[in-house]
Structures are given as structure tokens and as C-alpha cells.
Amino acid sequence: MKNLLTITLLFSFFLANAQVQESDSLESKPAIPIDKSLYKKNKFKFSWGVRGGLSKTRVNTTSGDVIQITQSGTPLISNGSVVRDELVSNSAFGNGYQGAIFGRFISGSFYLQPEVIYGSKGGKFDFLDKNGNLLNRVDAKFTAIDVPVLLGIRFRDARIFAGPVVSYALNKNSAFETSLAPYTNENLSKDFLEKPIINGIVGLGFEFKYFFFDFRYEAGIQNYAQTTLGPSNNPKIFNFTTDQFILSIGLIK
CATH class of the missing domain: 1.20.5 (Single alpha-helices involved in coiled-coils or other helix-helix interfaces)
Structure with a gap:
């Protein structure tokens, strides 16, 4: 024991x-x-980049009769009748370009991307006489600064995006003034393409580390022009919108 x-x-x-x-x-x-940051599922991230691209653009105008006028704003009379021509929207696409810088605010699969773009837009529209003969084919080009704000969704190497774009038209070519002069007495050098307007953008992109390319479509929503055509007692608003298809490449950091 x-x-x-x-x-x-x-x-x-x-x-x-x-x-x-x-x-x-x-x-x-x-x-x-x-x-502890490893356990944050939706870490906030900021990136920025540049891109450049080529575009196919066209203009849309409201087709219909337009009356030539005198300096006093009254209808022009020839051989005892009012001179009426026809304005026709031309569906042909012209060539344009874009250069842009942007920032990207990323949270999980979503991102917000504001951009500042400088580029050219335009297309063609036609004036026909009363017999349907072509009087003038206007090469309607102008430059603009666009500021889109895009909301996107990322999945693997691809992304889709959409959003509004505020467009500030800058310089137009002389074809605008010479083609519209017979139909208006307004000062086209001051009262044309000055008002900012809103369009819409949708697109698809693919990224490979720092390199990417995207394809986007910009739909014309609001009227760029601020002028009227025809006699002063019966003016007609000159409707002028643009559509664009843009293919661009860029770098993102």
C-alpha cells in the first residue's frame, strides 16, 4: 500500500x-x-487608363420639305411658285476617331467608370430638288468632348457596360453653314452645335492583364442642332442626332 x-x-x-x-x-x-483584409469579400479598388479607337458614325435628320428663303425671311419665289427642296437623312457611315482617359472604381464584380473623350463625329445628309435630283450631299463632320459615366459588370476576362454620355459639340466643318444658308437667316456660326446633349452607350470589353479592347455603340438621343429652317412665320426645327460604332484598344493600370 x-x-x-x-x-x-x-x-x-x-x-x-x-x-x-x-x-x-x-x-x-x-x-x-x-x-484581416483577406476576409473582405468586396475590397474597393481604383484603376485608371487610356484608350484610343476608330469609329463608324452617321447622322440622323428628319426628312421632309424645306423652303428656301430670302434675306428678309420670306419664302423664295421662282417662276411663280415657292422653291421647296427635300431634306433626306443619309444612312451611310463615315469614319471617325476617339481618344480618352478614364478612371475605374471597382467593388467586387461591379465598377463605375467615368471618362473624358475627345473625338470626331458626323455623317452625311442630302438636299434634293422637287424632281428628286441631288442638289447637295453634305459631309457633316464635327468634333466633340464626351463625358460618359458607365456602370459595368465584370466576369472573368470579359465585361459589359452601359450608361449616359454628355456630349459637348465643338467645331463643325464649313459644309454645315454653306448647306443650310439658303434655308435660314440665323447666325450659324454662333447658334449651331453649342448646347450639350445626352446620348446613351452600351458595350462589351475583354481584358488581358494591362491590355484591353472594347466595342461600344453610342445611340443618338438628343438633338445637337439649335437652329430652324424655313420662313420666319413657319420655321421647322433642324433635327440632327448621331449614332456611332466604336472599336478601341487601351491600357489600364
Whole structure:
């Protein structure tokens, strides 16, 4: 009995001493820091980039009769009748270009991308005489600064996006003034293509690390022109919108 008690006391002593040594060993090891950012599912990220591209553009005008006028704003009379021509929208696409800088605010699969674009737009429209013969085919080109704000969704290497674009028309070519002069007495150098308008953009893009390309369509929504055609007592608003297909490449950081 005495020997059994001695063995039990010795076993308890060694067990307690082992637990103390194990506790000291654990306390002596430095704690491993945890990067809590790894557990944030929707980390916010900002990127920026540049892009450039070529476009196919066209203009849309309201087809219909337009009356030539005199300097006093009255209808022009020839051979006893009012001179009426026909304005026709030409569906042919012209060539344009774009250069842009942008920022991208990313959260998970979604992003918001404001841009500043400088580029050219335009197309053609026609004036026909009363017999349907072509009087003048107007090459209607102008430059503009566009500011779109695009909302996009990313999935793997692809993305889709859409949003409004505010367009500030700048310089137009002289064809506008010479073609519209017989039909209006307004000052075309001041009262034409000055008002900012809103269009819409949809597109699809693909990214490969820092390089990307995208294809977008800009639909004309509002009228660029601020002028009227015809006699002063019965003027007709000159409707002028643009559509564009743009293919661009760029770099993003």
C-alpha cells in the first residue's frame, strides 16, 4: 500500500511538471499576425487608363420639305411658285476617331467608370430638288468632348457596360453653314452645335492583364442642332442626332 501511494505521488509530480513545461513553451512562441483584409469579400479598388479607337458614325435628320428663303425671311419665289427642296437623312457611315482617359472604381464584380473623350463625329445628309435630283450631299463632320459615366459588370476576362454620355459639340466643318444658308437667316456660326446633349452607350470589353479592347455603340438621343429652317412665320426645327460604332484598344493600370 505504501509503495502504491509513492508511485501515485511520483506520477502526479511528473504529469504536473510536463503541463507546466508545455504551457511555458506555448507562451514563448510569438503570435502569428492575421491579415484581416483577406476576409473582405468586396475590397474597393481604383484603376485608371487610356484608350484610343476608330469609329463608324452617321447622322440622323428628319426628312421632309424645306423652303428656301430670302434675306428678309420670306419664302423664295421662282417662276411663280415657292422653291421647296427635300431634306433626306443619309444612312451611310463615315469614319471617325476617339481618344480618352478614364478612371475605374471597382467593388467586387461591379465598377463605375467615368471618362473624358475627345473625338470626331458626323455623317452625311442630302438636299434634293422637287424632281428628286441631288442638289447637295453634305459631309457633316464635327468634333466633340464626351463625358460618359458607365456602370459595368465584370466576369472573368470579359465585361459589359452601359450608361449616359454628355456630349459637348465643338467645331463643325464649313459644309454645315454653306448647306443650310439658303434655308435660314440665323447666325450659324454662333447658334449651331453649342448646347450639350445626352446620348446613351452600351458595350462589351475583354481584358488581358494591362491590355484591353472594347466595342461600344453610342445611340443618338438628343438633338445637337439649335437652329430652324424655313420662313420666319413657319420655321421647322433642324433635327440632327448621331449614332456611332466604336472599336478601341487601351491600357489600364
